Amino acid sequence: MDLSDTPEQAVYRAQVRAWLEEHRAQAPIIRGPGAIEDEHELVVARRAWQRRLAEAGYVGVTWPKDVGGQGLGPLEQVIVNQEITRAGLPGMLDVIGVGMLGPTIIAHGSDEQKQRYLAPMLHADEVWCQLFSEPAAGSDLAGIQCRARREDDGAWRLSGQKVWTTNAQFAAFGLLLARTDAEVPKHKGLTMFVVPMDAEGVTVRGLRQITGEAEFNEVFLDDVRLDPDAAVGPVGGGWGVALTTLMFERLTIGLGGDAFGYSSQRFAEAIASDPDAARDPDVRHRLGTLATELLALRYTGYRQLTALQHGALPGPEGALGKVTMVRAGIEAGDLIADVLGPQALVAGEWAEMISYLPGLKSAGGTEEILRNTVGERVLGLPPEPRLDKGIPFSELRAKEREVPA
């Protein structure tokens, strides 16, 4: 996008670049030599860095001004992302909160909720997590079994289990999808809630990944009491609220050009470190294919960005960007592992990329599900048969496995 910046965008880019250079020394080193090793210290340092970025106006770039954002367009957001990547600095810590949950609260929350939660989220004073997936409901998110029932005084009681909850170990709040009515079809009986992670009855248990980090968790909810005003959006309207989060999720993962800040140029440099590999026709062919994919992805992303800049909402085509981005990243990791051999798996940027990216095939919607979305909602192909359509949730087989209320 460098090439096509308008004069205003070029000025904005120069400002972001200058600010990052000026504040480089305050950014934490999060990987490679000198990286902060202690997980707690790392979170503290990343929160402080997000606060600095927010104070400079580089977090919540597209959020409206009246909730603390900059009121700018998605192109400016991409410029910030590109400049942070170019500078080799970490971005904000709470991508899930600011990128997905904040926009959901902006779209569906009450004025009180916006007032209470959004500014501390932007500044990383309160980090958020997404409490959607469950052991028996990931792709089939509308099949969740976590229950919320209303008490006589209007308060809610939550019981159930969530899983794969990124950042729950240090989050202050979670946005949680729960079933509030099992006697209607599964998509209709859901409600979204704000859950304080320090509430009585919330237990967070870490899950360690192949990367060595424990960034996601199981979360157990045992008769957790929530205030009457904890629902985000209408009671029974949680599916619509969740769709907003999912749209922003795919956009957050899939948009913006290169594979997670890695460019084909960077891959080529890694390969060039082995002169034999650099001359090998098979390696060159694989690198060329990858570069083509990334270029196509970049321009598809720009087309989507232009539509967003003109006021369109993120649509199902975002699924295509996410699938292509993750596949390209994994293929790049395979190529680099083939060239560098076991060296690629020694701690460092490639080891992290190779071990982390396969998880992203599932995060934010699996490839099969996203291909179904593209087939049905972009290409207009016939829909998958849905045998549970119109049937009350309580009559579905999932009921056999539900958590006792």
Ligand SMILES: Cc1cc2nc3c(=O)[nH]c(=O)nc-3n(C[C@H](O)[C@H](O)[C@H](O)COP(=O)(O)OP(=O)(O)OC[C@H]3O[C@@H](n4cnc5c(N)ncnc54)[C@H](O)[C@@H]3O)c2cc1C
């Ligand atoms: C790194 C990471 C971070 C995550 N962070 C969070 C988080 O913060 N919060 C959160 O709520 N969740 C999170 N998740 C969970 C993620 O959303 C789920 O993994 C995802 O929705 C898939 O659900 P599942 O793992 O239960 O797989 P399943 O739904 O059980 O799917 C298993 C396999 O079956 C396939 N499949 C299922 N249904 C169909 C179908 N109809 N047609 C064709 N194939 C099908 C899938 O594609 C997949 O290959 C995270 C996951 C990962 C890997």
